[in-house]
Amino acid sequence: MATQEKKPENLQTSDEHSIHLSNPNISGMKEDILYHFNLGTKTHDLQTMFGDVKFVCVGGSPVRMKAFITYIGEELGLAPPGTDHPNICEGTDRYAMYKIGPVLSVSHGMGVPSIGIMLHELIKLLYHARCSDVVIIRIGTCGGIGLEPGSVVLTRRATDSCFKPQFEQIVLGKRIVRNTELSDDLNQELMECAKEMNEFNTVIGNTMCTLDFYEGQARLDGAFCSYTDKDKQEYLQAAYNAGIRNIEMESSIFAAMCGASGIKAAVVCVTLLNRLIEDQISSSHEVLVEYQRRPQKLVGYFIKKRLGRKA
Known part of the structure; x- marks a missing residue:
């Protein structure tokens, strides 16, 4: 337990x-x-x-x-x-x-x-x-669930692969569970910046953090696959119904450690694909580079606004 x-x-x-x-x-x-x-x-x-x-x-x-x-x-x-x-x-x-x-x-x-x-x-x-x-913000890329590629997701809370909002770690042979809530105030501040910028779709949602890029994220294109496309679709739809809007591989421990240290934190990730439609990233290099700049632009706008600089 x-x-x-x-x-x-x-x-x-x-x-x-x-x-x-x-x-x-x-x-x-x-x-x-x-x-x-x-x-x-x-x-x-x-x-x-x-x-x-x-x-x-x-x-x-x-x-x-x-x-x-x-x-x-x-x-x-x-x-x-x-x-x-x-x-x-x-x-x-x-x-x-x-x-x-x-x-x-x-x-x-x-x-x-x-x-x-x-x-x-x-x-x-x-x-x-x-x-x-101090404010710590993770900026990165992710797979979206039910979102168009290029959408930016602000993480409300990180979940594990069973959709539980927690980070579980083994310490001295015992299971330790830490909270994965992120700062609502900081998310609202970032969302306000996104609305002022009005350059790309930005949403607040839960983020599923997995320990693997392939089977752990229900992909069909890894070296191993023990489930069907129907199984995959049912799992991802269940994730969507649980409020999960994206999948990545770092948010749970990030939220847990920042929270335990009393540091306000946020996760700002751009979706490179909609996992309900595809497993492999098919956008051109030029498009992907532009997508990857979106979290940087939003966080840059936020920092300038915090410092009282003209945005």
Whole structure:
């Protein structure tokens, strides 16, 4: 039987700031090495490097996250076109990290294990840097359910493959369940930005997070398939009826870890196809590139508005 995780009584916080570490061991460490970022509390002045961060945007691809920091740098007037932004994590090939002004852009790889490792070190980085009032937004791509390709989905809550709004993890042989609700206030703020932009369809819905791209997402085109097209259609229709509007592979642990750390978070993903119609992405490269820019444009608009810049 799974156990609903209780919030620890003694949270480690950066003063009265909003970053919480549910780990009393951190305060007693002489040095905290953020191994997969190639950063550490003794080797780097994390507060000087990252203390002004207010917006963290994460996504699977290092190339996409470098493109985002280039885009936001130009949008905020902090970097001229063509500026080359250095990878802060250059000493490792696990993740890539870029920063300009109050915006941090970090890649997280593909799937729950990869983003989970990254989030542990990212949350500790923000804690050590004594950041406050931070917003973390995952931007990415997904498969839509009942939506036209190119639609942007803001995740209300992440569900597992059985449509349960929870993230379950095995800790010391025990099943621990964490909540996967995301910030309603932040979603409403992003939706208002989308309405002001009026450039593409944007909806708020539940997101199914799976551990696999093929069978786990009811595709018929993997190396293995133990079900029929009829089975697939019934499953995806049941997901739609449960309020699920898209499928991806990171939202559940993202929502759970940000929530446990007291960080406002959102997931903003663009649909590349409607899974009720097809399994394989058939749009042209040019169309897909334009789709992938949509979450960046919406989040960029949101950041500019938050900073009082002309949108």
